[in-house]
Amino acid sequence: MNPADPDTEKGQPGIARAALFGLCPRCGAKTLFAGTVRFADRCRVCALDFTRFDVGDGPAAFLILIIGGLVATLAIGLQLAADPPYWLQALVWVPVTTLLVLGGLRLAKAGLLASEFRNRAGEGRLGK
Template identity: 60%
Template sequence: MPGQKPDQKGQPPVARAALFGLCPRCGAQTLFDGPVKFASHCRVCALDYSTYNVGDGPAAFLTLIIGALLIVAALTLDAVARPPFWVHILLWVPLTAAAVVYGLRVGKAALLAIEHQRQAAEGRKLDGPHD
């Protein structure tokens, strides 16, 4: 019936699954097998993560957003405090790396959780004539 949600017992909300790398089915923290690499499957409920097609869409978009925000922050710091160049290097290089890696984890996990909750799959051709 329209408007009814499917049974999502045990499934974490998308935001929590994305922030903490939780399995979209059971909620265990088993989604990642490296900094931004998905595990092959959930070690608790055996959900196969390789069936989801998250792709690299979030990577470029997220990196551009994080880069723009950090450039604005660096220029603001430079205009206000005028620190030496080495301070910029010590501050912004690790902050950029950490923001991109964590942002990719959150973005990819959110897309996988949304795919799972909406049971998204590749398009299929319908049988029979259609206009």
């Protein structure tokens, strides 16, 4: 427990820990995901409604740009250094890209949801 972060003293995981392990941002149970990158509707332990958080498509768009640039750079570097056949390039980079996108998307979505919970972010309300 970090004394500088008062929320972790209440049993709530930090944003990074919640993102890495798929933890509920309120109780710390490993209940955030119902699939590889799909959120559960609610926490099975504390009943926090995950559907009220909207992480949108920001993490996916951001990851496409970053991972696409990284994989393209690595593939070009491999091509210039070793000149492997194109089928080998595809055999290497398609699964690497898929794993990086799925892992990165899971981390980014969980981190954004935990951040929204921690900062009490919500949709704007008219008329209160």
